Amino acid sequence: MTSSVAENETGAILSLTHVDLNLKSDAGDVHILKDISLSLPAARSVGIMGPSGSGKTTLLMVLGGLEKPTTGHVAVAGQDFSGLDEDALASFRRDNIGIIFQNFHLIPTMTALENVAVPLELAGEKRAFEKAKEALxxxxxxxRTTHYPGQLSGGEQQRVAIARAFAPAPRLILADEPTGNLDAETGAQVTKTMFDLAKSRGATLVMVTHDAALAGQCDSIVHIRDGKIETPA
Ligand SMILES: Nc1ncnc2c1ncn2[C@@H]1O[C@H](COP(=O)(O)OP(=O)(O)OP(=O)(O)O)[C@@H](O)[C@H]1O
Ligand SMILES: [Mg+2]
Structure with missing residues (x-):
């Protein structure tokens, strides 16, 4: 926890310090992330670009506390993840980090409203349905609140996922190719929704994308190649 004071002093919402990730597989060890150091100020957007297999999704998982680095430190809002046990990390994630996936990851048996409200309810929010309604x-x-995911277009499903990610008012939003499954026009609308919300809520947005035009809308771009950062943010 020694680094948490330092993060607060720099005002960084997100900081990675010498992060390495090695995964063991049958084919041998895979060195996926290599000495990644990165610091992002609050309320900014950053695009993450790089070839397929370069480690972008893995990096997002590390930023979101879903994957633990082999060495190095990750801190969000001054909280070093290594200082938290599994339960504390899960509850920190729930309150501070929203994730948007390429495939939406909505629960098919729940309506749009329930998809947004249920995680809020699980987090102990008493006004879960009211807040979910506001987010939608x-x-x-x-x-479209009473529609099920199967009754919604791809763009609408992604907007439900965006509402779900933003509803708990997280400081950090992680998006992994959020427009990867959408046509250009729908993707542009979804992106605008995401950027507008991040700006109005003062959330930091970290977005993996293969689309240079989309990355160009971010305040900065980080290029990853072979698990390493090419250009620091
Ligand atoms: N659980 C795992 N075990 C072993 N290797 C893995 C594992 N997860 C990912 N990898 C490897 O790590 C590398 C980075 O994967 P990652 O999914 O982060 O790439 P990516 O940059 O998101 O690619 P894409 O643009 O195709 O989504 C790849 O070579 C992948 O095969
Ligand atoms: Mg990926």
């Missing part, structure tokens, strides 16, 4: 309003889906 904010992504322009107030007319």
């Amino acid at each position: 309003d904010a992504v322009g889906l107030s007319h």
Whole structure:
């Protein structure tokens, strides 16, 4: 926890210090992330670009506390993940980090409203359904609250996922190719929704994308190649 004071002093919302990730597999050890150090100020957006297999998704998982680095430190809002046990990390993640996936990851048996409200409820939010309704309003889906994911277009499903990610008011939003499954026009609308929400909420947005134009809308771009950062943010 010694680094948490340092992170607060620099005002970084997110900091990675000499992060390495080695995974053991049948084919031998895979060295996926190599000495990644990165610091991001609050309320900014950063695009992560790089070839397929370069480690972008893995990096997001490490940033989100879903994958533990082999060595090095990850801190969000001054909290070093290595100082938290599994339960504390899960609850920290729930309150501070929202994740948006390429494949939406909505629960098919729940309505749009339930998909957004249930995680809030699980987090102990008493006004879960009210807040979920507000979040769906904010992504322009107030007319689709009782629809199931299968009754929604891809762009609408991704907007539900965006509402779900933003609803608990996290400081950090991680998005992994959020427009990868959408056509260009729908992707542009979804992106605008995401950027607008991040800005109005003061959230930091970290977005993996293969789309240079999309990455260009971010305040900065980090290029990853073979598990290493090419250009620091
Ligand atoms: N659980 C795992 N065990 C072993 N190797 C893995 C594991 N997960 C990922 N890898 C390897 O780590 C490397 C980085 O994977 P990652 O999914 O982070 O790439 P990516 O940059 O997101 O690629 P894409 O653009 O195709 O999504 C790849 O070579 C992948 O095969
Ligand atoms: Mg990936």
